[in-house]
Amino acid sequence: MERSTVVRCAEGHVFSTASLPMQQAERLGPGRLIRCPRCARLRNVVPVELEKH
Numbered sequence: 235m236e237r238s239t240v241v242r243c244a245e246g247h248v249f250s251t252a253s254l255p256m257q258q259a260e261r262l263g264p265g266r267l268i269r270c271p272r273c274a275r276l277r278n279v280v281p282v283e284l285e286k287h
Contacts, residue, residue: 238252240284243268245277248282
């Protein structure tokens with residue numbers, strides 16, 4: 235079962251991705267390069283903290 239991660243790109247677009255490469259590698263920081271579906275470019279993305287109600 236794939237777990238999706240909600241991310242925000244450098245342009246501010248929020249979307250979910252099935253994979254966040256090297257997500258466990260904390261020494262590299264939270265940012266990763268992923269193609270944003272809104273601006274169709276490789277962008278640096280960071281995970282979004284979801285609010286718990």
